[in-house]
Amino acid sequence: xxxxxxxxxxxxxxxxxxxxxxxxxxxxxxxxxxxxxxxxxxxxxxxxxxxxxxxxxxxxxxxxxxxxxxxxxxxxxxxxxxxxxxxxxxxxxxxxxxxxxxxxxxxxxxxxxxxxxxxxxxxxxxxxxxxxxxxxxxxxxxxxxxxxxxxxxxxxxxxxxxxxxxxxxxxxxxxxxxxxxxxxxxxxxxxxxxxxxxxxxxxxxxxxxxxxxxxxxxxxxxxxxxxxxxxxxxxxxxxxxxxxxxxxxxxxxxxxxxxxxxxxxxxxxxxxxxxxxxxxxxxxxxxxxxxxxxxxxxxxxxxxxxxxxxxxxxxxxxxxxxxxxxxxxxxxxxxxxxxxxxxxxxxxxxxxxxxxxxxxxxxxxxxxxxxxxxxxxxxxxxxxxxxxxxxxxxxxxxxxxxxxxxxxxxxxxxxxxxxxxxxxxxxxxxxxxxxxxxxxxxxxxxxxxxxxxxxxxxxxxxxxxxxxxxxxxxxxxxxxxxxxxxxxxxxxxxxxxxxxxxxxxxxxxxxxxxxxxxxxxxxxxxxxxxxxxxxxxxxxxxxxxxxxxxxxxxxxxxxxxxxxxxxxxxxxxxxxxxxxxxxxxxxxxxxxx
Numbered sequence: 148x149x150x151x152x153x154x155x156x157x158x159x160x161x162x163x164x165x166x167x168x169x170x171x172x173x174x175x176x177x178x179x180x181x182x183x184x185x186x187x188x189x190x191x192x193x194x195x196x197x198x199x200x201x202x203x204x205x206x207x208x209x210x211x212x213x214x215x216x217x218x219x220x221x222x223x224x225x226x227x228x229x230x231x232x233x234x235x236x237x238x239x240x241x242x243x244x245x246x247x248x249x250x251x252x253x254x255x256x257x258x259x260x261x262x263x264x265x266x267x268x269x270x271x272x273x274x275x276x277x278x279x280x281x282x283x284x285x286x287x288x289x290x291x292x293x294x295x296x297x298x299x300x301x302x303x304x305x306x307x308x309x310x311x312x313x314x315x316x317x318x319x320x321x322x323x324x325x326x327x328x329x330x331x332x333x334x335x336x337x338x339x340x341x342x343x344x345x346x347x348x349x350x351x352x353x354x355x356x357x358x359x360x361x362x363x364x365x366x367x368x369x370x371x372x373x374x375x376x377x378x379x380x381x382x383x384x385x386x387x388x389x390x391x392x393x394x395x396x397x398x399x400x401x402x403x404x405x406x407x408x409x410x411x412x413x414x415x416x417x418x419x420x421x422x423x424x425x426x427x428x429x430x431x432x433x434x435x436x437x438x439x440x441x442x443x444x445x446x447x448x449x450x451x452x453x454x455x456x457x458x459x460x461x462x463x464x465x466x467x468x469x470x471x472x473x474x475x476x477x478x479x480x481x482x483x484x485x486x487x488x489x490x491x492x493x494x495x496x497x498x499x500x501x502x503x504x505x506x507x508x509x510x511x512x513x514x515x516x517x518x519x520x521x522x523x524x525x526x527x528x529x530x531x532x533x534x535x536x537x538x539x540x541x542x543x544x545x546x547x548x549x550x551x552x553x554x555x556x557x558x559x560x561x562x563x564x565x566x567x568x569x570x571x572x573x574x575x576x577x578x579x580x581x582x583x584x585x586x587x588x589x590x591x592x593x594x595x596x597x598x599x600x601x602x603x604x605x606x607x608x609x610x611x612x613x614x615x616x617x618x619x620x621x622x623x624x625x626x627x628x629x630x631x632x633x634x635x636x637x638x639x640x641x642x643x644x645x646x647x648x649x650x651x652x653x654x655x656x657x658x659x660x661x662x663x664x665x666x667x668x669x670x671x672x673x674x675x676x677x678x679x680x681x682x683x684x685x686x687x688x689x690x691x692x693x694x695x696x697x698x699x700x701x702x703x704x705x706x707x708x709x710x711x712x713x714x715x716x717x718x719x720x721x722x723x724x725x726x727x728x729x730x731x732x733x734x735x736x737x738x739x740x
Contacts, residue, residue: 150255156217156286157252157260157268158197160224161206163242163277171238179241180205186365187227194505195220200260208268210260213674214249214289218318221245221280225320226400227364228278246271248283263309270306271315284314289673350471351388351414354378356399357431358421370422371396372497373431373460377418380464382605383573386473390414391607391637409438412638416444418467427453433463435470445470453490489528495521496531503534508547511538529569536561536578543585546713558582566595573603581612587719589620607637614647619719623654642671649681654725658685658732676706684732695736711740 162168168176192199192209195216200208211217225243232240248271250264267283275281281301282290291298297319303312354377359370374392381389390412398408405417420433434446447466449459499517502510515538521531539558542548559582565575580595593616600609610633617626630648634640645668652661665682668675679702686695702709711730720726733740 150253152251152253152262154249155252155254155260155264156211156214156247156249156289157264158209158211158217158221158245158247159206159265159268159272160209160221160243160245161203161272163244165205168239168241176241183231183241187231188224191220191223191227193509194507195223196507198258200258208260208265210252213672214247214286215672217247218280218282218286218290221247222318222320225278225280229320230359230364242277244272244275244277245280246273246275246282247280247286249285249289250283267306267309267313270309273307274301274304274315275317278320280318280320282316282318284316287316349386349388350416350473351390352381352416352418352435352467352471353390353395353408353412353414354381354418355408355420356396357419357433360421360423360430361425366424368498368501369424369494371501373422373456374420375500376460377464379603380460381467382603384468384473385604387468387471387605388414389605389636391605393607393641394637394639397639405436406438406441413635415439416471424453429453429456429459431456431459431463435467456490456493489525492521492524492528492531495524496528496534499531499534503538508545511541511545511547514538527568529565529572530574532561532568533565533572533574533578536565536575536582540578540581540585555582555585559586571602573599573606573609576602577606577609577612580616584612584616584619584719585717589616589719589721592616593620605636607633607640610636611644611647614651618647618650618654619725620721621654621725623651626651642668642675645671646675646678646681649678653681653685653729658688661685674705676702676709679705680709681729683736683738684729687732687734687736687738690735692736695733696738699733699736699738 162180188207189199196212197216197220198210200210202208209217209220211220225245228241228243232242246268248264248268250267251262252260252264253262254260271281271283287298299317299319301315301317304315305312354374357370357374359367361369374396378389378392378395381387394412405419409415409417415438417436417438418433419436420431423430428450429452430448430450432446432448435444436442437444445466447463449462451459495517499514499521502517503514504510515535518531518534518538521528522535525531536558539548539554539561543551543555543558548554559579562575562579562582565572566579569575576595576599580592580599583589583595584592593613596609596613596616600606600613603609610629614626614629614633617623617629626647630644630651633644637644645664649661649664649668652658652664662682662685665678665685668678669682672678679698683695683698683702686692686698711733715726715730718726730740
């Protein structure tokens, strides 16, 4: 039987006290465990690109492409189990222990994994607390900059049947770490979290993820969707500084104080709330807190039929504006967005939008299916049509479809339709701008994205799209200014923003600054072939061929099909020499591309 060696992120999990549980009520426990696997565990593993290698009764061995994926998967499952165990007697609770290690394993011909990497993960699982996660030092090193949970250093630990002691870290699910300082806005590559963002001169607010009180973890998408729509509504107001979803949702389910959150995000006001959905009724509660003194500025509760959820959102945002004493230069109509009238379509849209946030091929397919289901119910649902268009354009950008030109063409046509349905909605203009960018219509892309920003001035997604257009149009200095604005709205910005920062500095000839940004991105995401490819070109221009070749090799290891020729054909640079400068750096290092 053939076998290969590889480095893998290995997750091992089992049920605490499984024998005791099955001894008390075997049929019920087995039925609950099967339900957990089908409804929670297996879908979560799939979303995070994991592969179930084998199951051993109550246990699982899972192989992940990255430690980040493995840890995110473990956190989601353990967090969901806290909710599912609420109200269940202690002696009947199903709780998992999880161990995660990054190391060398042997993959056999049938897909099974063997070796020290597996053994260490299994021993880590054995010392984890019920509901807890234990990481080896090798695994922890990959994710420490990205964790927002309390971490306990257990020190050097002698694991059973493992020759050398291993440093172990324990994650406490549901307990937030001390808030990380946010990176200040700057026109150079970020150099690290040295200071907290200052509170802007105009009113500033962060909307935290509303708690799901529906008694069903699967309804999480609905409470998250309400929170995100409130953020979107408030983002229409240029008179208000609104923190992006990506940063405010970092504190989801975390036990943190409102003043700490406000200080970390650089805002004065924080909105928190809850959603309880039962049958055709929904209850939304919300409270606005002034973090400068911790007092409530406003609080309210809305008990309505589910079909009134859109009116609830309108009233809630209007009351926030009133509480903050904002004087809207554009009038109150600015808050009255066009909404779906069919709640079933809206729920499909929320599910689809949530899947789109995964930024994976599987998530993109799921997002498109749900958006199309929403359109089937309500053909005039412009936001769902814009989401469908967005998924087609992503297929083109990432090479996920068999006919990429068709994907781009369909994406553009659908985005144009969405704009025609609702000219005053930012989503359609964003999707159309993205389609025009990758169609090499840079001026049209700029105009559509600029229009979208007029409708939603606080949108980080739009600012990042604008920066990308500026880079491809030959305005990297302008892109850095746009990225600064994006970082102020999203202190916990995604690692992709650092790629844009690196691209802008590279275009300006600032290869050292580009390397700083790339290394920061790689500290958070080591699976980026584009980051390693640009790093290789930087080192080539700086006369460091060995470093360049090592970086290029890593890009090809991550993506053996990485093609300079395809990128030359696809990347929409207005000036071809801007791309050729990237190729020139590789050639200076002696690489044949």
